[in-house]
Amino acid sequence: MTITEANPVLSFLPAPLGGRLINAVQQADPAEYAHLPALELSDRSYADLELLATGAYSPLTGFVGEADYLSIIERLRLADGTPWSLPITLPVTAEQAAHLRGTVQLTRQGQAVGLLDISEQFAARKSLEAREVYRTEDAAHPGVAALYAQGDINLAGPVTLFEVPRGDFPSYHRTPAEVRGVIEARGWKTTVAFQTRNPIHRAHEYLHKVALELVDGLLLHPLVGTTKGDDVPAATRMEAYEVLLHHYYPQTRTLLSAYPAAMRYAGPREAIVHALSRRNYGATHFIVGRDHAGVGSYYGSYDAQEIFEHFTAEELGIRILKFEHTFYCQTCQQLVSPRTCPHDSSQHLILSGTKVREKLRAGESLPPEFSRPEVAQVLRRAYSQ
Amino acid sequence: MTITEANPVLSFLPAPLGGRLINAVQQADPAEYAHLPALELSDRSYADLELLATGAYSPLTGFVGEADYLSIIERLRLADGTPWSLPITLPVTAEQAAHLRGTVQLTRQGQAVGLLDISEQFAARKSLEAREVYRTEDAAHPGVAALYAQGDINLAGPVTLFEVPRGDFPSYHRTPAEVRGVIEARGWKTTVAFQTRNPIHRAHEYLHKVALELVDGLLLHPLVGTTKGDDVPAATRMEAYEVLLHHYYPQTRTLLSAYPAAMRYAGPREAIVHALSRRNYGATHFIVGRDHAGVGSYYGSYDAQEIFEHFTAEELGIRILKFEHTFYCQTCQQLVSPRTCPHDSSQHLILSGTKVREKLRAGESLPPEFSRPEVAQVLRRAYSQ
Numbered sequence: 001m002t003i004t005e006a007n008p009v010l011s012f013l014p015a016p017l018g019g020r021l022i023n024a025v026q027q028a029d030p031a032e033y034a035h036l037p038a039l040e041l042s043d044r045s046y047a048d049l050e051l052l053a054t055g056a057y058s059p060l061t062g063f064v065g066e067a068d069y070l071s072i073i074e075r076l077r078l079a080d081g082t083p084w085s086l087p088i089t090l091p092v093t094a095e096q097a098a099h100l101r102g103t104v105q106l107t108r109q110g111q112a113v114g115l116l117d118i119s120e121q122f123a124a125r126k127s128l129e130a131r132e133v134y135r136t137e138d139a140a141h142p143g144v145a146a147l148y149a150q151g152d153i154n155l156a157g158p159v160t161l162f163e164v165p166r167g168d169f170p171s172y173h174r175t176p177a178e179v180r181g182v183i184e185a186r187g188w189k190t191t192v193a194f195q196t197r198n199p200i201h202r203a204h205e206y207l208h209k210v211a212l213e214l215v216d217g218l219l220l221h222p223l224v225g226t227t228k229g230d231d232v233p234a235a236t237r238m239e240a241y242e243v244l245l246h247h248y249y250p251q252t253r254t255l256l257s258a259y260p261a262a263m264r265y266a267g268p269r270e271a272i273v274h275a276l277s278r279r280n281y282g283a284t285h286f287i288v289g290r291d292h293a294g295v296g297s298y299y300g301s302y303d304a305q306e307i308f309e310h311f312t313a314e315e316l317g318i319r320i321l322k323f324e325h326t327f328y329c330q331t332c333q334q335l336v337s338p339r340t341c342p343h344d345s346s347q348h349l350i351l352s353g354t355k356v357r358e359k360l361r362a363g364e365s366l367p368p369e370f371s372r373p374e375v376a377q378v379l380r381r382a383y384s385q
Numbered sequence: 386m387t388i389t390e391a392n393p394v395l396s397f398l399p400a401p402l403g404g405r406l407i408n409a410v411q412q413a414d415p416a417e418y419a420h421l422p423a424l425e426l427s428d429r430s431y432a433d434l435e436l437l438a439t440g441a442y443s444p445l446t447g448f449v450g451e452a453d454y455l456s457i458i459e460r461l462r463l464a465d466g467t468p469w470s471l472p473i474t475l476p477v478t479a480e481q482a483a484h485l486r487g488t489v490q491l492t493r494q495g496q497a498v499g500l501l502d503i504s505e506q507f508a509a510r511k512s513l514e515a516r517e518v519y520r521t522e523d524a525a526h527p528g529v530a531a532l533y534a535q536g537d538i539n540l541a542g543p544v545t546l547f548e549v550p551r552g553d554f555p556s557y558h559r560t561p562a563e564v565r566g567v568i569e570a571r572g573w574k575t576t577v578a579f580q581t582r583n584p585i586h587r588a589h590e591y592l593h594k595v596a597l598e599l600v601d602g603l604l605l606h607p608l609v610g611t612t613k614g615d616d617v618p619a620a621t622r623m624e625a626y627e628v629l630l631h632h633y634y635p636q637t638r639t640l641l642s643a644y645p646a647a648m649r650y651a652g653p654r655e656a657i658v659h660a661l662s663r664r665n666y667g668a669t670h671f672i673v674g675r676d677h678a679g680v681g682s683y684y685g686s687y688d689a690q691e692i693f694e695h696f697t698a699e700e701l702g703i704r705i706l707k708f709e710h711t712f713y714c715q716t717c718q719q720l721v722s723p724r725t726c727p728h729d730s731s732q733h734l735i736l737s738g739t740k741v742r743e744k745l746r747a748g749e750s751l752p753p754e755f756s757r758p759e760v761a762q763v764l765r766r767a768y769s770q
Binding site: 207209210212213214247248249250251253321322323324331332333334335336337338339340341342368 | 592594595597598599632633634635636638706707708709716717718719720721722723724725726727753
């Protein structure tokens with residue numbers, strides 16, 4: 001189980017966190033490992049396996065051990081001091097743990113997809129993890145609920161992935177090395193990444209366009225892993241991105257690519273991993289709006305922006321573009337934010353997510369100042385089915 | 386003639402170039418100096434005296450000597466290596482030079498406004514200066530024409546200014562120390578400065594708003610010194626800025642202030658001094674669009690952006706925001722640039738300066754996508770007089 005280096009990092013791309021892009025993808029015949037103890041992966045753990053093995057989580061080479069686990073939780077850093085904010089753990093029940101030693105095969109529906117060299121087993125501190133990572137012990141929080149539901153023991157150790165899964169969007173599913181390759185080929189000296197799990201309305205397009213006036217390329221990087229049941233389905237979102245990019249974005253400056261992670265809804269903590277992993281994908285800039293990766297009212301609107309102040313610019317290695325809430329202003333006749341518009345809210349077109357879903361369910365159209373007509377049509381069709 | 390330091394530089398403001406803000410303004414009774422030889426200043430030299438004495442040209446303490454003169458011309462740096470791109474000279478005729486030694490009074494309409502301690506007299510290299518600074522020896526270039534028309538000898542030495550002239554716009558005429566005071570009081574951690582000698586249309590407003598989404602404050606810093614005869618008069622421009630800011634900009638994030646320099650039309654070379662002097666005024670960012678400070682077709686559209694590559698970020702101490710040409714797109718229904726819009730020019734509303742002047746002279750209105758109605762009205766009124 002060797003960790004091989006990817007292509008040497010190209011001069012104008014940012015170095016991955018830790019200096020090299022982890023690559024633990026190794027083709028193998030699963031039958032060879034059939035004699036090993038097996039562990040069936042959850043959707044989230046399978047996504048983590050992919051992110052670890054493809055280097056999206058560089059410098060992590062596998063699920064974290066106890067020293068890193070506690071260091072991440074308590075000081076937002078790996079034990080060696082590198083910034084990292086979410087414990088990437090592989091939880092199992094105590095019963096499972098008792099049967100797992102040495103190298104185990106990691107399976108999906110019984111088929112081996114990779115390996116774990118167990119270096120350590122340790123007890124999860126669920127209450128500490130909930131309080132520190134999610135800032136709440138409320139089981140109504142979807143991340144906390146998942147944490148409480150999982151097994152009590154974490155397995156740690158380096159991983160191998162036999163094959164990069166290409167998911168539901170194979171033509172958009174690219175590893176960090178592949179995204180870096182596209183960025184290099186297009187010659188983008190600077191690339192801004194945008195994390196989203198929602199359809200893109202004009203307010204988001206505005207952020208992209210503001211950034212693109214100053215940065216060479218946009219990596220539109222929607223999260224396609226597990227989300228809450230009420231989020232818009234990934235297939236609809238991808239179709240909406242496609243029509244939006246096709247009609248309104250310069251093709252040579254935009255790259256739509258799938259980000260396979262599952263949502264944890266850890267707000268500020270998740271924003272850090274979202275940014276650091278985009279650095280590993282080759283981005284130099286990362287957009288953090290209000291309420292990034294949040295859910296409900298567990299986090300302050302600016303918490304996910306302010307948390308980056310724990311780190312120096314050099315430590316992060318990716319510049320955070322912090323944006324305000326944006327919307328259309330009737331007097332300005334353009335997209336604005338409280339940073340750029342002096343007019344009061346009577347001039348502002350603001351629709352909540354709930355209101356948008358209501359309109360779509362009722363078959364109503366969304367105003368063109370809110371949503372591009374082509375995007376609104378994709379959403380209306382999805383909601384009318 | 387002592388150089389005193391201004392208030393200690395505040396922590397979140399950028400240090401002036403050279404580390405301290407030059408302040409050579411000293412109240413004095415002009416009568417005291419009536420016995421000294423006198424030199425009447427041109428508009429440009431008076432503007433330079435003010436910029437030198439108030440610290441806008443820090444670290445320069447006076448008109449440059451021969452070593453700096455040649456170093457600036459040949460390597461874009463002062464003799465000590467500090468970035469500087471325009472020779473700030475005080476030219477006189479050989480006849481004048483013969484009568485000027487030691488300390489001389491600098492006069493405007495015969496009244497002493499300051500002093501010069503002559504440290505050196507040296508011959509101007511007009512042909513070299515034209516070729517290197519203006520990149521042309523064509524006397525049709527207004528900067529070259531001024532150079533050829535001036536005396537052959539440059540006087541050098543530290544200056545004193547008796548009183549900061551407040552010009553035609555006293556309420557907007559602020560020294561670098563005063564602008565720094567406003568920035569500090571408003572708590573802008575980042576300030577973007579915008580140089581202009583033209584009315585602001587929506588294309589410029591767009592650049593400001595893009596910058597303001599990411600930077601705390603905007604220093605709108607129109608040049609009010611001597612310009613070419615066909616540029617829009619400063620009074621009209623100031624009125625247009627006032628109505629624009631009043632109606633469309635957040636008051637707490639915008640500062641309109643006069644920049645007293647004369648235009649040299651030296652394009653890329655002038656862009657550097659425009660940026661460095663704005664750092665001295667307390668700005669952290671400076672906007673450089675296409676054809677900055679250019680005239681005719683003497684410079685390539687991107688020359689004034691590319692010339693900054695001669696310096697490191699640390700040397701400059703101010704971040705350059707490089708923008709493309711911007712305009713309204715009918716399909717995007719917003720202001721865009723080739724960086725952000727995929728549509729062809731049939732969708733773009735572009736009016737040349739000549740076309741705008743034609744429309745205004747004919748009493749026609751400017752389209753609202755091109756110019757805010759309130760600004761268009763100020764211009765139309767000015768042109769109808």
